Amino acid sequence: MIDPALSTVLSSASDPREVFDRIAVVSLPMVTRFRGITVREAMLLRGPAGWAEFSPFLEYVPAEASRWLLAALEYATNEVPTPLHDTVPVNGTVPACTPAEVPAVVARYDGVSTFKIKVAEHGLDSLPEDLARISAVRDAAPEALLRLDANGKYADLGQGQQALRAFAEFDLQYIEQPVMPVEGLAEIRAWIADEGLPLRIAADESIRKAEDPYRVAALGAADVVIVKVQPLGGVQAALRVVEGTGLPAVVSSALDTSVGLSAGTALAAALPGERLACGLGTSSLFESDVVTSPLRAHGGVLPVGRVAPEDALLTRFRAEPAREEHWRRRLGECWDVLRAEAGC
Incomplete structure (x- = not known):
C-alpha cells in the first residue's frame, strides 16, 4: 500500500x-x-x-x-523520522573471499566490533571454504561478534542442518536466512531448539521478498529481522515491519552508495529498543563513492544525516x-x- x-x-x-x-x-x-x-x-x-x-x-x-x-x-x-540517536553502530561485511584476503577486508572497517560473513555461495559445497573464512575472520578480529549470511542458498532442510552443525562450533550472534522459504526457517529454528545448538536465526529475504513479511513472526521463524530501506519501499514501511513483527531489527544495506546508506541510518536512528550493529558499512566495499568522505565507519559508527553526491x-x-x-x-x-x- x-x-x-x-x-x-x-x-x-x-x-x-x-x-x-x-x-x-x-x-x-x-x-x-x-x-x-x-x-x-x-x-x-x-x-x-x-x-x-x-x-x-x-x-x-x-x-x-x-x-x-x-x-x-x-x-x-x-523529511525523515526524528532520530533517537546521532550515530548508528555498524558491522563489517566479509564477502565470499579467500582466507588470505580476509585481513585486508577486516582492516577497512575502523573500530567495528561485529562482522557479517557471507557463506554458502555454492550452497553446501562451499562449507569447507566457509569454515576457513570464518576462522580467518576470528583470527583477524578475535574479540568481534560474528554473524553469517547464507542468502537462503541451502537447498533443503537437510543441507541447512548439516551446515549449521558445523557453524555451531563458532560463537555466532546469528545466521541469516539459511534456507529461503519462511516455513523452512521455522523448521530450522525448531530443530535448533530440539538439538540445543547455540544458534539464532535472522530473516532477510523472508522479510524483503515476501508478500507478507509478518509471517516470519507468526510462524516463529526468526529471532531477528533484517530490514532494508529500498527493498521494503522506504523508511516508514520498514518501521512498520519492525513494529509489526515485534522482533529485534538489524538495518542493512542493499549495497548502496553513501546516498542510500544515509536513508539506512535514518531508519536505524529511528528504531527504539536494543541497538544491534547495522549492516550499513558496505561503502567500504567500493573503491570510490559519490562523495569524497563516504559513509564509512569511524570508531565503529556512522553519523546520521542526509548525503548529497558531489x-x-x-x-x-x-x-x-x-x-x-x-x-x-x-x-x-x-x-x-x-x-x-x-x-x-
Missing part, C-alpha cells in the same frame, strides 16, 4: 522528471567481488527534500524494483550512455507500476 502523500505525488506527475530535478547514473568500481559483481550501478535522484537512491539489482523485474523506487520517492520528497564524482563515475539509457528505462517502467498501484 502506498502512503497517501506519495500517491498524491504520483498522481500529479506522469513522468518522474516532474518530481526529480536531477537524475544521475553512476558506475562504481568495487574492491572485491560481491554478490557476483565488481561494479555497482546506481541511479541518484534529487527531489524537494534532497538526494535519494534507486538501485535495484539488475535481475529484478519492474514489479519488485518498483519498491526501490518508492523508497527513493519517499526519501527525496519527505558533481565532480558524478561526472567521474558517470555510467556509459547505454547503461544510462537502461536505467532511465527502468525508472520509467517502475514509475508506471507505482502510478498504477496508486490508482493513477
Whole structure:
C-alpha cells in the first residue's frame, strides 16, 4: 500500500522528471567481488527534500524494483523520522573471499566490533571454504561478534542442518536466512531448539521478498529481522515491519552508495529498543563513492544525516550512455507500476 502523500505525488506527475530535478547514473568500481559483481550501478535522484537512491539489482523485474523506487520517492520528497540517536553502530561485511584476503577486508572497517560473513555461495559445497573464512575472520578480529549470511542458498532442510552443525562450533550472534522459504526457517529454528545448538536465526529475504513479511513472526521463524530501506519501499514501511513483527531489527544495506546508506541510518536512528550493529558499512566495499568522505565507519559508527553526491564524482563515475539509457528505462517502467498501484 502506498502512503497517501506519495500517491498524491504520483498522481500529479506522469513522468518522474516532474518530481526529480536531477537524475544521475553512476558506475562504481568495487574492491572485491560481491554478490557476483565488481561494479555497482546506481541511479541518484534529487527531489524537494534532497538526494535519494534507486538501485535495484539488475535481475529484478519492474514489479519488485518498483519498491526501490518508492523508497527513493519517499526519501527525496519527505523529511525523515526524528532520530533517537546521532550515530548508528555498524558491522563489517566479509564477502565470499579467500582466507588470505580476509585481513585486508577486516582492516577497512575502523573500530567495528561485529562482522557479517557471507557463506554458502555454492550452497553446501562451499562449507569447507566457509569454515576457513570464518576462522580467518576470528583470527583477524578475535574479540568481534560474528554473524553469517547464507542468502537462503541451502537447498533443503537437510543441507541447512548439516551446515549449521558445523557453524555451531563458532560463537555466532546469528545466521541469516539459511534456507529461503519462511516455513523452512521455522523448521530450522525448531530443530535448533530440539538439538540445543547455540544458534539464532535472522530473516532477510523472508522479510524483503515476501508478500507478507509478518509471517516470519507468526510462524516463529526468526529471532531477528533484517530490514532494508529500498527493498521494503522506504523508511516508514520498514518501521512498520519492525513494529509489526515485534522482533529485534538489524538495518542493512542493499549495497548502496553513501546516498542510500544515509536513508539506512535514518531508519536505524529511528528504531527504539536494543541497538544491534547495522549492516550499513558496505561503502567500504567500493573503491570510490559519490562523495569524497563516504559513509564509512569511524570508531565503529556512522553519523546520521542526509548525503548529497558531489558533481565532480558524478561526472567521474558517470555510467556509459547505454547503461544510462537502461536505467532511465527502468525508472520509467517502475514509475508506471507505482502510478498504477496508486490508482493513477
